[in-house]
Amino acid sequence: MLGLSKKDTTFLLVVIFLTLATPILLQPFPESSALAQFNAGYPDLMQRFAIFGIFAIGFNILFGLTGYLSFGHAAFLGVGSYSVVWMYKLLNYNVVPGLVLAIIMSGLFALFIGYISLRRSGIYFSILTLAFAQMSFNLAYSVLTPLTNGETGLQVYNNDPQVLMSEGSPTSPHFFGIVMNEATKVDVGGWQFTFSNGYYFCAIIAIIVFYLSLRIFRSPFGIMLRAIKTNQTRMNYTGLNPRPYTLAAFVISGMYAGLAGGLLAAMDPLAGAERMQWTASGEVVLMTILGGAGTLMGPVLGAGFIKYFENIFSKINDNILHSWFSALPDGLEDFVVFVFHPFIGKGWNLTLGLLFMLVVIFLPGGLIEGGTRIWNAITGKNRKKKREDAAHHPKPTSHVN
Amino acid sequence: MGILEVSNVNKRFGGLQALGNVNLDIAKGTVHAIIGPNGAGKSTLLNCLIGKLIPDTGTVMFNGISVLGRKPYEINQLGISRVFQTPEIFGNLTVFENMLIPCFAKRDGSFRMHALESIAAERDIIEKAEHMLAEVNMSDKRHMTASSLSRGDKRRLEMAMCLVQEPKLLLLDEPTAGMARADTNNTIDLLNQIHDSREITMVIIEHDMHVVFSLAKRITVLAQGTPLVEDTPDNIKGHPKVKEAYLGEAAA
Ligand SMILES: Nc1ncnc2c1ncn2[C@@H]1O[C@H](COP(=O)(O)OP(=O)(O)O)[C@@H](O)[C@H]1O
Ligand SMILES: [Mg+2]
Numbered sequence: 001m002l003g004l005s006k007k008d009t010t011f012l013l014v015v016i017f018l019t020l021a022t023p024i025l026l027q028p029f030p031e032s033s034a035l036a037q038f039n040a041g042y043p044d045l046m047q048r049f050a051i052f053g054i055f056a057i058g059f060n061i062l063f064g065l066t067g068y069l070s071f072g073h074a075a076f077l078g079v080g081s082y083s084v085v086w087m088y089k090l091l092n093y094n095v096v097p098g099l100v101l102a103i104i105m106s107g108l109f110a111l112f113i114g115y116i117s118l119r120r121s122g123i124y125f126s127i128l129t130l131a132f133a134q135m136s137f138n139l140a141y142s143v144l145t146p147l148t149n150g151e152t153g154l155q156v157y158n159n160d161p162q163v164l165m166s167e168g169s170p171t172s173p174h175f176f177g178i179v180m181n182e183a184t185k186v187d188v189g190g191w192q193f194t195f196s197n198g199y200y201f202c203a204i205i206a207i208i209v210f211y212l213s214l215r216i217f218r219s220p221f222g223i224m225l226r227a228i229k230t231n232q233t234r235m236n237y238t239g240l241n242p243r244p245y246t247l248a249a250f251v252i253s254g255m256y257a258g259l260a261g262g263l264l265a266a267m268d269p270l271a272g273a274e275r276m277q278w279t280a281s282g283e284v285v286l287m288t289i290l291g292g293a294g295t296l297m298g299p300v301l302g303a304g305f306i307k308y309f310e311n312i313f314s315k316i317n318d319n320i321l322h323s324w325f326s327a328l329p330d331g332l333e334d335f336v337v338f339v340f341h342p343f344i345g346k347g348w349n350l351t352l353g354l355l356f357m358l359v360v361i362f363l364p365g366g367l368i369e370g371g372t373r374i375w376n377a378i379t380g381k382n383r384k385k386k387r388e389d390a391a392h393h394p395k396p397t398s399h400v401n
Numbered sequence: 402m403g404i405l406e407v408s409n410v411n412k413r414f415g416g417l418q419a420l421g422n423v424n425l426d427i428a429k430g431t432v433h434a435i436i437g438p439n440g441a442g443k444s445t446l447l448n449c450l451i452g453k454l455i456p457d458t459g460t461v462m463f464n465g466i467s468v469l470g471r472k473p474y475e476i477n478q479l480g481i482s483r484v485f486q487t488p489e490i491f492g493n494l495t496v497f498e499n500m501l502i503p504c505f506a507k508r509d510g511s512f513r514m515h516a517l518e519s520i521a522a523e524r525d526i527i528e529k530a531e532h533m534l535a536e537v538n539m540s541d542k543r544h545m546t547a548s549s550l551s552r553g554d555k556r557r558l559e560m561a562m563c564l565v566q567e568p569k570l571l572l573l574d575e576p577t578a579g580m581a582r583a584d585t586n587n588t589i590d591l592l593n594q595i596h597d598s599r600e601i602t603m604v605i606i607e608h609d610m611h612v613v614f615s616l617a618k619r620i621t622v623l624a625q626g627t628p629l630v631e632d633t634p635d636n637i638k639g640h641p642k643v644k645e646a647y648l649g650e651a652a653a
Contacts, residue, residue: 003519212517220505220523221516227491227502234489237451238503238562239477241511248514 008214015210015297019203022046023193030190037315040308043183043196044267048307050202051263056287056299057206057213058256062249063285064294065222067229071126072113072133074280076106076254078140080261081271082147085154088269092164093156093173095180095201095266099259106258107251109136114250118243121232133281140273153272173266175201180267198267205263209256210300216252217296225249226294257284286352290359292366301367306352313348404429404570404602405450410459412445412626419445420456421626427570432596432603434613437623443606444486446623447572450604451483452476463570474511480569484576488555490562492548496539499547499558500530500565507566533565537591553584560588564595573605577612589615614638 004012018025027041040046055077063069083105084098091097117128140148148154156162173180175197183196216222227235228242235242265271274280283306291302321337321344328336343351363370407425411418419442427433435443448454450461452473461468468476491499504526509515520527534540537557542550547558556576563571576592577585589612595601596616607613613620613634620637622629629642637643 003517003522005519005521215517215519218520219516219518220501220509220520221514223494223498223501223520224505226494226498230491230493231489233485234491234559234562235502236473237477237483237485237489239474239506239511239566240502241472241474244512244514248516252516 002211003215004218008218011296012211012214016207019050019207020200022049022203023195023199027191027193031192032190038312040311042194043181043199045307045311046196046199047202047263047267049304050199050206051260051267052284052287052303052307053300054202054206054209054263055257055260055284056291056303057210058253058260059284060253060288060293060295060299061213061216061225061256062253063288064299065217065225065229066246066249068118068121068246068250069126069285070117070129070250070253071278071281071285072117072129072131072136073253073257073284074276074278075113075133075136076110076257077261077264077280078136078271078273078276079106079109080258080263081265081275082140082154083258084262084265085156085269085271088156088162088173088265089154089160090163092162093170093269094164095173095175095262099262099266102258102262103255106261107255109258110251110254111247114247114254118246118250130278130281133276134278137273137276137278140276148271148273151273153270155270173269202263202267205259209259210296214296221245221248286356290356290366292368295366295368298366298368305367309351309355310348313344313351314346316344318344403427404464405604406460406462407446407450408460408462410446410449410456410461412442412449412454412456419626420449423459423623423626423628425621425628425631427602427604428619430600430602431618432592432605432616434605434607434617434620435623436607436610436613436620437629441623442626443623444574445626447483447574447604447606450572451481477506477566477568478511481572482563482566482568482570483572484556484559484563484574486574486578488552488559490547490555490559492546494547495543496545496547496550496558497530497534497543499562500534501526503562503566504529529565533561536564537561538587553580556580557588557591560591564599564601567599568601570602570604573603573607575606575608577607577609585609585612588612592616 023041027039029035029039080102083102087098113132170179178197180198183194186193224245232242287302288299292298325333325336403426405427410423412420449456452471577588621631622643
């Protein structure tokens with residue numbers, strides 16, 4: 001079906017099911033329980049799962065397949081956001097023109113940046129992309145203020161033209177009248193599920209772009225990209241020019257990033273330069289490696305993992321810690337809270353750094369490898385062989401036939 | 402007029418004259434061996450033929466077209482393939498995927514974007530790759546990761562990847578180095594069979610005289626970057642200069 005093998009079709013159907021059922025699946029604890037704070041089924045967070053999932057899927061097409069590590073993909077995220085907000089300002093709050101522009105603009109940006117950066121490989125390539133992204137950030141932050149509104153960030157003002165705006169049109173982002181920030185809440189027993197328009201809009205786009213990435217992975221183009229990662233010498237002496245392949249992968253992943261940035265502005269009609277900061281570029285690298293670079297689902301898992309724990313850890317404060325450890329004697333309680341303090345709230349990045357180190361050292365194949373190992377331990381498959389397989393060949397389903 | 406004409410090629414590495422005034426004329430359809438002691442410049446000469454190195458002076462013409470200054474992938478697209486001294490294969494891909502890549506390169510040229518087509522639908526390519534794998538007796542290893550192959554199998558795979566492109570000229574740099582005797586003999590048989598069935602011109606660099614005399618129709622002896630003699634295998638066998646060059650190496 002859809003040009004996929006039977007196995008891939010099943011895989012895609014599972015992904016579609018999980019994505020559509022996310023508002024239910026991520027709400028495992030009843031509202032009244034103490035664990036409700038660990039629920040993740042609210043629109044803002046789920047939208048971020050989907051959007052950063054798209055960002056990471058695209059990044060993986062470049063980094064996971066070709067091995068070219070870009071440190072500047074946040075630039076495309078920013079370009080996408082600015083494009084969408086500009087379309088709000090000029091036309092109206094319908095997100096479609098903005099998203100189309102976001103993909104086109106980020107594609108053009110990626111073509112330019114990629115054309116220059118791909119003249120080098122390895123660390124030099126990474127540094128070039130980083131330099132371009134920092135230049136874009138500075139341009140957005142100060143030089144191009146008429147376009148980006150500088151440090152205030154770009155937003156819609158009352159005196160903006162909005163030429164397609166009519167009497168009854170929505171005054172916040174919408175998809176042909178379906179308003180993004182509206183949601184249906186359903187109460188079942190003690191549980192509350194929120195089905196938000198914004199989430200489903202992002203989710204459906206995420207499914208479409210995931211399907212496209214699946215097709216790319218299974219295509220002759222995908223195999224060429226993996227060949228580039230492995231041996232460029234053989235590639236050259238086989239009559240293939242690696243440059244256009246890597247450039248195409250760079251542009252595709254830039255367009256994914258632009259789409260993700262556009263969706264951020266489709267959920268919340270703002271665009272700021274900080275979206276282009278190097279930290280944002282680094283984050284997508286972490287997501288991809290944490291989940292499992294070069295695997296289909298890994299980057300999505302990595303994105304979900306990071307965004308979920310960012311949310312949880314940033315919410316925890318000392319008071320919450322004290323309530324958790326209140327059973328301990330006072331002195332010990334204070335000590336434990338003191339130990340945990342640097343890792344919570346604003347210290348979330350410290351936790352992320354530690355988690356990342358643990359994964360890279362003990363699970364070089366990322367969360368996917370962890371899952372595979374657990375699965376093999378349960379099913380009792382030949383462990384040693386599998387581990388070797390996973391190290392060389394992290395993707396479980398790469399065979400052609 | 403040969404298929405490959407090398408005239409007056411010189412190549413220096415700093416103070417070292419790696420190639421000095423090399424002239425070669427390789428006849429179409431022949432198997433031409435280049436032999437010589439270690440460091441004689443054999444690999445350097447091959448590198449000049451495929452665009453990996455650019456000679457300081459001289460010309461290299463393939464079918465009347467100069468290859469100098471062309472990119473390696475352009476030279477391959479002209480019809481020259483090369484087997485390296487240490488096998489260059491796609492280690493992270495399966496044996497079968499390794500075979501697919503030269504098939505695509507042969508059909509589609511140096512770049513073609515087919516990002517949404519399925520490999521499974523490429524019947525012709527798959528058939529061609531499978532056929533070639535069968536020819537080198539590696540069908541049973543098709544799902545193995547290439548980096549986990551034995552040295553002999555890696556070489557065989559690399560050779561199959563070159564042959565499936567049906568090159569006009571195949572360059573082999575010590576194709577049997579590191580192989581056990583049985584594997585070496587298999588390789589000789591394979592190359593003889595390929596040559597008989599496809600009329601590919603081959604240039605072979607080889608240390609193993611058994612291999613050279615089983616395959617070559619003509620032999621050039623290279624010493625210190627300069628061709629000493631060029632003749633048929635029978636004449637080379639008893640040639641005093643050749644004995645000297647090799648005895649010199651054995652004594653060193
Ligand atoms: N890239 C290089 N830089 C410097 N010297 C080189 C280089 N490649 C080869 N040489 C030298 O050139 C000479 C010929 O080398 P090579 O062609 O590899 O010999 P062969 O293949 O006949 O053993 C050797 O002395 C080698 O050290
Ligand atoms: Mg050599």
